[in-house]
Amino acid sequence: MKISKKLSKISESETLKVTELAGELRRSGVDVISFSAGEPDFPTPTPIVETAKKALDDGLTKYAPTQGIPELREVIASSIYERTGVKYDPSEIIVTCGAKSAIFLALSAILEDGDEVIIPSPYWVSYPEQVKLVGGVPVIVKTSESDRFKVRAADIRDAITKKTRALILNSPSNPSGAVYKRDELAEIAEICSENDIAVIADEIYDRLVYDGSFSSFVSSHPKGRDIAIYINGFSKAYSMTGWRVGYAASNRDVIRAMTRYQGQFLTCIPPFIQKAAVDALRLHPEEILSMVEEFRRRRDIATRLIDNIPGVSCIKPEGAFYILINVERLIGRSFGSFKINSAGDLALFLLKEAGIAVVGGGAFGAEGYIRLSFATSEENIVKGLNRMKEAVERLI
Numbered sequence: 110m111k112i113s114k115k116l117s118k119i120s121e122s123e124t125l126k127v128t129e130l131a132g133e134l135r136r137s138g139v140d141v142i143s144f145s146a147g148e149p150d151f152p153t154p155t156p157i158v159e160t161a162k163k164a165l166d167d168g169l170t171k172y173a174p175t176q177g178i179p180e181l182r183e184v185i186a187s188s189i190y191e192r193t194g195v196k197y198d199p200s201e202i203i204v205t206c207g208a209k210s211a212i213f214l215a216l217s218a219i220l221e222d223g224d225e226v227i228i229p230s231p232y233w234v235s236y237p238e239q240v241k242l243v244g245g246v247p248v249i250v251k252t253s254e255s256d257r258f259k260v261r262a263a264d265i266r267d268a269i270t271k272k273t274r275a276l277i278l279n280s281p282s283n284p285s286g287a288v289y290k291r292d293e294l295a296e297i298a299e300i301c302s303e304n305d306i307a308v309i310a311d312e313i314y315d316r317l318v319y320d321g322s323f324s325s326f327v328s329s330h331p332k333g334r335d336i337a338i339y340i341n342g343f344s345k346a347y348s349m350t351g352w353r354v355g356y357a358a359s360n361r362d363v364i365r366a367m368t369r370y371q372g373q374f375l376t377c378i379p380p381f382i383q384k385a386a387v388d389a390l391r392l393h394p395e396e397i398l399s400m401v402e403e404f405r406r407r408r409d410i411a412t413r414l415i416d417n418i419p420g421v422s423c424i425k426p427e428g429a430f431y432i433l434i435n436v437e438r439l440i441g442r443s444f445g446s447f448k449i450n451s452a453g454d455l456a457l458f459l460l461k462e463a464g465i466a467v468v469g470g471g472a473f474g475a476e477g478y479i480r481l482s483f484a485t486s487e488e489n490i491v492k493g494l495n496r497m498k499e500a501v502e503r504l505i
Contacts, residue, residue, distance in 0.1 A: 197339075231282070262300055266300050295329045440452070
Protein backbone atom coordinates (compact mmCIF):
# COMPACT_ATOMS: atom_id res chain seq x y z
CA MET A 110 0.00 0.00 0.00
CA LYS A 111 1.33 3.43 -0.95
CA ILE A 112 2.27 5.77 1.92
CA SER A 113 1.43 9.46 1.53
CA LYS A 114 4.20 11.82 0.47
CA LYS A 115 3.39 14.05 3.45
CA LEU A 116 4.22 11.30 5.93
CA SER A 117 7.24 10.07 3.99
CA LYS A 118 8.90 13.44 4.71
CA ILE A 119 8.47 13.09 8.48
CA SER A 120 11.37 11.81 10.55
CA GLU A 121 10.94 9.28 13.33
CA SER A 122 11.31 10.74 16.82
CA GLU A 123 14.97 10.12 17.69
CA THR A 124 14.34 10.34 21.43
CA LEU A 125 11.61 7.69 21.32
CA LYS A 126 13.75 5.53 19.03
CA VAL A 127 16.75 5.57 21.38
CA THR A 128 14.53 4.91 24.42
CA GLU A 129 12.93 1.93 22.69
CA LEU A 130 16.34 0.58 21.61
CA ALA A 131 17.64 0.85 25.17
CA GLY A 132 14.54 -1.03 26.36
CA GLU A 133 15.10 -3.80 23.82
CA LEU A 134 18.72 -4.20 24.92
CA ARG A 135 17.64 -4.37 28.57
CA ARG A 136 15.08 -7.07 27.78
CA SER A 137 17.80 -9.09 26.06
CA GLY A 138 19.91 -8.97 29.21
CA VAL A 139 22.22 -6.03 28.46
CA ASP A 140 22.87 -3.66 31.37
CA VAL A 141 21.86 -0.30 29.86
CA ILE A 142 21.54 2.98 31.74
CA SER A 143 19.19 5.26 29.85
CA PHE A 144 19.72 9.01 29.77
CA SER A 145 17.44 9.35 26.76
CA ALA A 146 13.89 9.56 28.10
CA GLY A 147 12.28 12.93 28.75
CA GLU A 148 10.17 11.81 31.66
CA PRO A 149 10.51 12.02 35.45
CA ASP A 150 11.40 8.76 37.16
CA PHE A 151 9.14 9.63 40.12
CA PRO A 152 5.74 7.97 40.47
CA THR A 153 2.65 10.06 39.84
CA PRO A 154 1.71 11.58 43.23
CA THR A 155 -0.69 9.30 45.12
CA PRO A 156 -3.57 11.83 45.46
CA ILE A 157 -3.74 12.12 41.65
CA VAL A 158 -3.85 8.34 41.21
CA GLU A 159 -6.50 7.96 43.92
CA THR A 160 -8.68 10.60 42.27
CA ALA A 161 -8.50 8.74 38.95
CA LYS A 162 -9.46 5.47 40.67
CA LYS A 163 -12.44 7.10 42.35
CA ALA A 164 -13.51 8.71 39.08
CA LEU A 165 -13.50 5.28 37.44
CA ASP A 166 -15.51 3.84 40.32
CA ASP A 167 -17.94 6.74 39.96
CA GLY A 168 -18.49 5.86 36.31
CA LEU A 169 -16.64 8.74 34.63
CA THR A 170 -15.95 6.59 31.58
CA LYS A 171 -18.20 8.19 28.96
CA TYR A 172 -17.57 10.93 26.40
CA ALA A 173 -16.55 14.31 27.77
CA PRO A 174 -16.80 17.76 26.14
CA THR A 175 -14.27 18.03 23.32
CA GLN A 176 -12.85 21.27 24.72
CA GLY A 177 -12.43 19.73 28.19
CA ILE A 178 -14.64 19.45 31.26
CA PRO A 179 -15.59 22.89 32.68
CA GLU A 180 -14.14 22.14 36.12
CA LEU A 181 -10.68 21.44 34.70
CA ARG A 182 -10.70 24.46 32.40
CA GLU A 183 -11.65 26.66 35.36
CA VAL A 184 -8.81 25.27 37.47
CA ILE A 185 -6.38 25.67 34.56
CA ALA A 186 -7.42 29.32 34.17
CA SER A 187 -6.72 29.88 37.89
CA SER A 188 -3.38 28.09 37.64
CA ILE A 189 -2.25 30.18 34.66
CA TYR A 190 -3.20 33.36 36.51
CA GLU A 191 -1.31 32.20 39.59
CA ARG A 192 1.79 31.39 37.51
CA THR A 193 1.78 34.32 35.10
CA GLY A 194 -0.57 37.02 36.36
CA VAL A 195 -2.49 36.78 33.08
CA LYS A 196 -6.22 36.06 33.06
CA TYR A 197 -7.90 33.60 30.68
CA ASP A 198 -11.55 32.74 30.63
CA PRO A 199 -12.28 28.98 30.68
CA SER A 200 -13.74 29.44 27.16
CA GLU A 201 -10.21 30.40 26.04
CA ILE A 202 -8.74 27.06 27.16
CA ILE A 203 -8.71 23.62 25.53
CA VAL A 204 -7.68 20.35 27.21
CA THR A 205 -5.59 18.19 24.89
CA CYS A 206 -3.87 14.81 24.65
CA GLY A 207 -0.63 16.12 26.13
CA ALA A 208 1.26 19.32 25.29
CA LYS A 209 2.50 17.70 22.06
CA SER A 210 -1.06 17.46 20.80
CA ALA A 211 -1.73 21.06 21.89
CA ILE A 212 1.17 22.28 19.73
CA PHE A 213 -0.04 20.25 16.74
CA LEU A 214 -3.56 21.61 17.12
CA ALA A 215 -2.23 25.16 17.43
CA LEU A 216 -0.19 24.83 14.23
CA SER A 217 -3.19 23.28 12.46
CA ALA A 218 -5.39 26.16 13.55
CA ILE A 219 -3.20 29.01 12.30
CA LEU A 220 -1.11 27.77 9.34
CA GLU A 221 -1.86 27.71 5.64
CA ASP A 222 0.22 25.62 3.22
CA GLY A 223 3.60 27.25 2.74
CA ASP A 224 3.46 29.44 5.85
CA GLU A 225 6.80 29.71 7.62
CA VAL A 226 7.40 28.98 11.30
CA ILE A 227 10.57 30.22 13.00
CA ILE A 228 12.12 27.60 15.28
CA PRO A 229 15.24 28.44 17.33
CA SER A 230 17.85 25.68 17.31
CA PRO A 231 18.47 23.55 19.33
CA TYR A 232 14.81 22.57 19.36
CA TRP A 233 12.57 19.77 20.57
CA VAL A 234 12.58 17.07 17.90
CA SER A 235 8.85 17.29 17.14
CA TYR A 236 8.65 21.01 16.31
CA PRO A 237 9.91 20.91 12.69
CA GLU A 238 8.12 17.65 11.96
CA GLN A 239 4.76 18.94 13.20
CA VAL A 240 5.16 22.11 11.13
CA LYS A 241 5.78 19.97 8.04
CA LEU A 242 2.84 17.70 8.87
CA VAL A 243 0.39 20.59 8.67
CA GLY A 244 1.90 21.97 5.45
CA GLY A 245 4.13 24.64 6.97
CA VAL A 246 7.81 25.35 6.40
CA PRO A 247 10.16 25.25 9.40
CA VAL A 248 12.73 28.06 9.39
CA ILE A 249 15.58 27.14 11.72
CA VAL A 250 17.41 29.98 13.49
CA LYS A 251 20.62 28.80 15.10
CA THR A 252 21.61 29.91 18.58
CA SER A 253 25.06 29.69 20.15
CA GLU A 254 26.47 28.16 23.29
CA SER A 255 27.94 31.59 24.13
CA ASP A 256 24.33 32.89 24.33
CA ARG A 257 23.33 29.88 26.46
CA PHE A 258 21.38 28.58 23.44
CA LYS A 259 18.85 31.42 23.61
CA VAL A 260 17.71 33.07 20.39
CA ARG A 261 18.41 36.77 20.00
CA ALA A 262 15.53 39.04 19.11
CA ALA A 263 17.61 40.49 16.25
CA ASP A 264 18.07 37.02 14.75
CA ILE A 265 14.31 36.48 14.80
CA ARG A 266 13.84 39.82 13.02
CA ASP A 267 16.35 38.78 10.36
CA ALA A 268 14.49 35.50 9.75
CA ILE A 269 11.09 37.13 9.15
CA THR A 270 9.71 37.08 5.60
CA LYS A 271 6.32 37.81 4.06
CA LYS A 272 5.45 34.15 4.68
CA THR A 273 6.32 34.08 8.40
CA ARG A 274 3.26 33.16 10.44
CA ALA A 275 4.54 31.91 13.77
CA LEU A 276 7.43 31.42 16.18
CA ILE A 277 7.76 28.43 18.50
CA LEU A 278 9.47 29.43 21.74
CA ASN A 279 10.28 26.87 24.43
CA SER A 280 11.32 28.05 27.90
CA PRO A 281 12.68 26.23 29.84
CA SER A 282 14.12 24.50 26.82
CA ASN A 283 14.30 20.90 25.75
CA PRO A 284 17.13 20.05 25.01
CA SER A 285 19.32 22.86 26.40
CA GLY A 286 17.67 23.77 29.70
CA ALA A 287 17.83 27.46 28.73
CA VAL A 288 15.42 29.78 30.57
CA TYR A 289 14.55 33.15 29.02
CA LYS A 290 14.55 36.28 31.17
CA ARG A 291 11.62 38.69 31.12
CA ASP A 292 13.45 41.38 29.14
CA GLU A 293 14.55 38.84 26.52
CA LEU A 294 10.96 37.67 26.10
CA ALA A 295 9.73 41.26 25.90
CA GLU A 296 12.11 42.03 23.01
CA ILE A 297 10.90 38.96 21.15
CA ALA A 298 7.26 39.83 21.84
CA GLU A 299 7.77 43.36 20.51
CA ILE A 300 9.17 42.10 17.20
CA CYS A 301 6.47 39.45 16.80
CA SER A 302 3.72 41.92 17.65
CA GLU A 303 5.04 44.44 15.11
CA ASN A 304 5.02 41.76 12.40
CA ASP A 305 1.73 40.05 13.26
CA ILE A 306 3.49 36.79 14.17
CA ALA A 307 1.85 34.30 16.50
CA VAL A 308 4.02 32.86 19.27
CA ILE A 309 3.47 29.28 20.37
CA ALA A 310 4.82 29.56 23.92
CA ASP A 311 5.68 26.04 25.06
CA GLU A 312 6.12 26.33 28.83
CA ILE A 313 5.69 22.67 29.79
CA TYR A 314 8.81 22.83 32.03
CA ASP A 315 7.85 26.09 33.78
CA ARG A 316 7.88 24.58 37.28
CA LEU A 317 11.29 22.97 36.78
CA VAL A 318 13.54 26.02 37.21
CA TYR A 319 16.63 25.79 39.41
CA ASP A 320 18.37 29.19 39.18
CA GLY A 321 16.36 32.37 39.56
CA SER A 322 12.67 32.68 38.78
CA PHE A 323 10.56 31.78 35.77
CA SER A 324 9.11 34.43 33.43
CA SER A 325 6.24 33.57 31.11
CA PHE A 326 6.02 34.91 27.58
CA VAL A 327 2.36 35.86 28.01
CA SER A 328 3.16 38.30 30.83
CA SER A 329 6.41 39.67 29.39
CA HIS A 330 4.85 42.35 27.17
CA PRO A 331 1.52 44.22 27.01
CA LYS A 332 0.66 42.31 23.81
CA GLY A 333 2.17 38.99 24.91
CA ARG A 334 -1.21 37.46 25.68
CA ASP A 335 -2.74 38.74 22.42
CA ILE A 336 -0.18 37.08 20.13
CA ALA A 337 0.45 33.90 22.14
CA ILE A 338 -0.88 30.39 22.12
CA TYR A 339 0.15 29.29 25.60
CA ILE A 340 1.05 25.59 25.93
CA ASN A 341 1.42 23.59 29.13
CA GLY A 342 0.56 20.22 30.62
CA PHE A 343 0.95 17.68 33.38
CA SER A 344 3.63 15.29 32.12
CA LYS A 345 6.77 16.91 33.54
CA ALA A 346 5.88 18.72 36.77
CA TYR A 347 3.40 16.07 37.93
CA SER A 348 5.17 12.98 36.52
CA MET A 349 2.12 12.14 34.39
CA THR A 350 3.77 11.38 31.03
CA GLY A 351 1.61 8.34 30.31
CA TRP A 352 -1.66 10.06 31.26
CA ARG A 353 -1.47 12.20 28.10
CA VAL A 354 -3.15 15.40 29.23
CA GLY A 355 -2.11 18.94 28.41
CA TYR A 356 -3.74 22.24 27.51
CA ALA A 357 -3.56 25.42 25.48
CA ALA A 358 -4.85 28.93 26.14
CA SER A 359 -5.43 31.63 23.55
CA ASN A 360 -8.16 33.84 22.12
CA ARG A 361 -11.56 32.29 21.52
CA ASP A 362 -11.21 32.05 17.73
CA VAL A 363 -8.01 30.01 17.98
CA ILE A 364 -9.42 27.77 20.72
CA ARG A 365 -12.63 27.19 18.73
CA ALA A 366 -10.56 26.16 15.69
CA MET A 367 -8.43 23.81 17.80
CA THR A 368 -11.59 22.33 19.34
CA ARG A 369 -13.10 21.65 15.90
CA TYR A 370 -9.96 19.82 14.83
CA GLN A 371 -9.76 17.82 18.06
CA GLY A 372 -13.41 16.85 17.74
CA GLN A 373 -12.77 15.23 14.37
CA PHE A 374 -9.72 13.15 15.27
CA LEU A 375 -9.71 12.58 19.04
CA THR A 376 -13.22 13.43 20.36
CA CYS A 377 -12.13 14.10 23.95
CA ILE A 378 -9.70 13.40 26.76
CA PRO A 379 -11.06 10.64 29.03
CA PRO A 380 -13.06 12.28 31.85
CA PHE A 381 -11.48 10.23 34.64
CA ILE A 382 -8.06 11.54 33.53
CA GLN A 383 -9.38 15.11 33.43
CA LYS A 384 -10.75 14.69 36.95
CA ALA A 385 -7.30 13.57 38.11
CA ALA A 386 -5.76 16.59 36.39
CA VAL A 387 -8.03 18.86 38.43
CA ASP A 388 -6.55 17.46 41.63
CA ALA A 389 -3.03 17.70 40.19
CA LEU A 390 -3.40 21.47 39.92
CA ARG A 391 -4.77 21.57 43.47
CA LEU A 392 -1.83 19.56 44.81
CA HIS A 393 0.11 21.03 47.71
CA PRO A 394 3.20 22.88 46.37
CA GLU A 395 5.50 20.75 48.53
CA GLU A 396 4.74 17.75 46.30
CA ILE A 397 6.26 19.62 43.36
CA LEU A 398 9.02 21.43 45.23
CA SER A 399 10.51 18.20 46.58
CA MET A 400 10.83 16.85 43.03
CA VAL A 401 12.35 20.12 41.81
CA GLU A 402 14.93 20.04 44.59
CA GLU A 403 15.86 16.47 43.72
CA PHE A 404 16.29 17.40 40.05
CA ARG A 405 18.47 20.35 41.09
CA ARG A 406 20.68 18.02 43.12
CA ARG A 407 20.97 15.54 40.26
CA ARG A 408 21.81 18.34 37.83
CA ASP A 409 24.67 19.49 40.05
CA ILE A 410 26.02 15.94 40.41
CA ALA A 411 25.80 15.32 36.65
CA THR A 412 27.52 18.55 35.62
CA ARG A 413 30.36 17.96 38.10
CA LEU A 414 30.96 14.50 36.66
CA ILE A 415 30.78 15.76 33.07
CA ASP A 416 33.43 18.37 33.88
CA ASN A 417 35.80 15.47 34.64
CA ILE A 418 35.32 13.75 31.28
CA PRO A 419 38.13 14.61 28.83
CA GLY A 420 37.18 16.20 25.54
CA VAL A 421 33.66 17.28 26.51
CA SER A 422 32.06 20.26 28.25
CA CYS A 423 28.62 21.58 29.16
CA ILE A 424 26.70 24.60 30.37
CA LYS A 425 24.79 24.02 33.60
CA PRO A 426 21.10 24.10 32.59
CA GLU A 427 18.83 26.53 34.44
CA GLY A 428 15.65 24.50 33.93
CA ALA A 429 14.03 21.30 32.57
CA PHE A 430 16.04 18.09 33.13
CA TYR A 431 18.44 17.90 30.22
CA ILE A 432 22.09 18.71 29.64
CA LEU A 433 23.53 19.45 26.20
CA ILE A 434 27.08 18.11 26.22
CA ASN A 435 29.55 19.61 23.75
CA VAL A 436 31.39 16.68 22.13
CA GLU A 437 32.90 18.49 19.13
CA ARG A 438 36.44 17.56 20.19
CA LEU A 439 35.52 13.87 20.01
CA ILE A 440 34.32 14.03 16.40
CA GLY A 441 36.89 12.37 14.14
CA ARG A 442 38.24 10.04 16.81
CA SER A 443 38.14 6.24 16.52
CA PHE A 444 37.75 3.09 18.55
CA GLY A 445 39.22 0.21 16.58
CA SER A 446 37.48 0.27 13.21
CA PHE A 447 34.62 2.44 14.53
CA LYS A 448 35.00 6.09 13.44
CA ILE A 449 33.13 8.87 15.21
CA ASN A 450 31.92 11.09 12.36
CA SER A 451 28.98 12.70 14.16
CA ALA A 452 27.34 13.10 17.54
CA GLY A 453 24.96 10.33 16.47
CA ASP A 454 27.94 8.01 15.95
CA LEU A 455 29.18 8.88 19.42
CA ALA A 456 25.75 8.08 20.89
CA LEU A 457 25.85 4.69 19.15
CA PHE A 458 29.41 4.08 20.43
CA LEU A 459 28.37 4.91 24.00
CA LEU A 460 25.38 2.59 23.78
CA LYS A 461 27.42 -0.33 22.45
CA GLU A 462 30.65 0.16 24.39
CA ALA A 463 29.49 1.79 27.63
CA GLY A 464 25.90 0.61 27.95
CA ILE A 465 24.51 4.14 28.25
CA ALA A 466 21.77 5.63 26.08
CA VAL A 467 22.00 9.31 25.09
CA VAL A 468 20.60 11.12 22.06
CA GLY A 469 22.75 12.61 19.31
CA GLY A 470 22.35 16.37 18.99
CA GLY A 471 21.59 16.24 15.28
CA ALA A 472 18.01 15.29 16.17
CA PHE A 473 17.70 18.64 17.96
CA GLY A 474 19.48 20.72 15.33
CA ALA A 475 22.61 20.67 17.50
CA GLU A 476 25.26 18.63 15.71
CA GLY A 477 28.38 18.36 17.83
CA TYR A 478 26.36 17.79 21.01
CA ILE A 479 24.63 14.94 22.77
CA ARG A 480 21.62 15.30 25.05
CA LEU A 481 21.57 13.67 28.46
CA SER A 482 18.46 13.51 30.64
CA PHE A 483 19.11 13.54 34.38
CA ALA A 484 15.57 12.35 35.11
CA THR A 485 17.00 9.17 36.61
CA SER A 486 18.47 8.11 39.94
CA GLU A 487 21.69 9.46 41.44
CA GLU A 488 23.07 5.92 41.29
CA ASN A 489 22.42 5.73 37.55
CA ILE A 490 23.87 9.20 36.97
CA VAL A 491 27.12 8.37 38.77
CA LYS A 492 27.47 4.90 37.27
CA GLY A 493 26.52 6.01 33.77
CA LEU A 494 28.79 9.04 33.60
CA ASN A 495 31.70 7.04 35.00
CA ARG A 496 31.08 4.57 32.18
CA MET A 497 31.04 7.43 29.71
CA LYS A 498 34.37 8.73 31.04
CA GLU A 499 35.97 5.30 30.67
CA ALA A 500 34.62 4.87 27.14
CA VAL A 501 35.68 8.33 25.98
CA GLU A 502 39.20 7.73 27.30
CA ARG A 503 39.42 4.75 24.93
CA LEU A 504 38.83 6.93 21.86
CA ILE A 505 41.97 7.92 19.93
